[in-house]
Amino acid sequence: MDKYEKVFELAKRRGFLWNSFELYGGSRGFYDYGPLGSTLKRRIEQTWREFYVIQEGHMEIECPTIGIEEVFIASGHVGGFSDPLCECMNCKEAFRADHLVENVTDAAGTLSAEDLTKVIREKGVKCPECGGEFGEAYEFNLMFKTTIGPGTGRQGYLRPETAQGMFVDFQRLSRFYRDKLPFGAVQIGKSYRNEIAPRQGVIRLREFTQAECEIFVDPRNKKHPNFERFADRELALYSQKGQQQGETIRMTVREAVETGVIAHEVLGYNIALTNEFLTKVGMNPAKLRFRQHLKDEMAHYAIDCWDAEIETERFGWVEIVGIADRTDYDLKAHARVSKTDLYVYVEYDEPKMVTRFVVKPNMGKLGPLFKGKAKAVADALKQLSEEELSLSKDQIKVTVDGEELTVSSDVVDFAEETVKVSGENVIPHVIEPSYGIDRIFYGVMEHAFDEENVAQKAVESGLKGAEEVEKAEETKKELEAVKGESEGESEEEARLVMHFTSAVAPVQVAVLPLLTRKELADPAKEIVSRLREKSLLVNYDDSGTIGRRYRRNDEIGTPYSVTVDYNTLEDGTVTIRDRDSMRQIRAPINGIENMLYELIYRGRNFESAGKSFNF
């Protein structure tokens, strides 16, 4: 069993992750989050909100998961989010149609499905597997299609990313932020892609959760006002150059921006912020790096793009966050399709006096001359440059609707004017951190997962019984030596632990009466309700021996366990057990809820929380 299998086995067994529709045999690319999985996921999302919404001030919006066609025409998903496929009629194998004709025609990637079919027919391209004939090429679009309204309705698509919502709402958002750059907005929600072959568990799904942030900045100023916050933070950067040499370089954000490894401060700040977030939710910093997109994999409009990647045992380095400077591409695209200018008016510090060339058609004369066309002629005149106008003496030629017209120069005035300009319209650039929550969820699970040798652990933590354990281990080894190598793997007691950080652990405190007896259960239940009043996530468990319950809680990553025993009845104290060290302290019930709150949220030192206690 590799780590992936172990993590998945635990996830299934303990209610983190289940295959969807299992009752009916399941369907690929869909997963259910069980009770603990849901909670863990929500806490990851909540931590993300704390970072982006509360700290960064990028407010959250919520748009429909179904989008109308125009949105995805503008975004390019209707045309571009698909691949031309072509199936062999003999062996049914599907191929990328553009790949098939790569060697027999130019610019195969730009051809339509129809053209591809034509080329395949003309050049007699045969199936590379069996030599069979090909059927027609067709576009396989990765978007789920649906119909809005009854009948044929209106074409709609399930959104393939949440980002478009922020772009479509740009004007409203701009108004909300009182038209002042920079501003940002986020969205956490489901997106859908009809993957041809979903694989790798929760790494590639057909329905998945994204947390995306779009930060609109002034393209002329990509400095970050709070850059100093992370400037000296060291990051593992796998830059374009680093990838050629195959090495990840550790350097500070400041260094990276100054030397041009990272394009600018805003991007640098957001990469560092991502690093901070991922560490907070429990990613192992040693298995985390930022990889820069290579020139040819970066979208043509992007200036710079970095992926946060985590190392997993089975899948290697997996992308979990993309942080890109998408420039003004998206806003321009929506402006074009919607025929609405999308910009922010930016006022200058000082109004500028600008000299410019102005053309003023005389409508009083143009009107009678050209009647209905007068407006179009005037517009055409306005488009002319100073040179064009001064070159043509008496007669000015313009083209309107393909028709060449001659206009006498006395119907138009032109002159240089000096005007006061106090600002200009700016199409913001977009910095986009885009998180794949499901992948992060898996990463958190895998990085938190640990199998420990209990005996060794006891020694490390100085627990009672450690010496006996050591002796027992020795005698065991001697026995094995006598027996020979036959049983290489002795039955070492293993402990499965999820080392969730307290920021995301789906259960924060377990309350355990030592025995299932009323006199112990009652005070335990009393503790439970007091912890719940502090909004702590509590698990009451009285089933099985105490050791078994500790292990159960280790497996679901409960950071602290409170045990009520007979001493509790005498002196009003309970034991608190720390998941990671397995150490215990004795603390009074009085104020226990505040104590645990401090341990969990205020980073209070465990040993300081009570008297060390060893059974």
Place this chain on the structure above:
RNA sequence: GCGUUGAUGGUCUAGUGGCUAUGACUUGGGCCUUCCAAGCCCAAAACCCGGGUUCGAAUCCCGGUCGGCGCACCA
């Protein structure tokens, strides 16, 4: 989508034409004055789906579904 391989209680697994289908762990109920899965009693729980061959299929054959891997595809 193709190839390959697998599918038995919650989990891991034995069985490969003739059962009432192993075993372990887990789980539930109870007992237990004491802390790291190992005490005692009791209980619950499975042959992926459809078709075929056969007197008889969990077992053989075909198809499907789901999982792993490789190819292809993809962020």
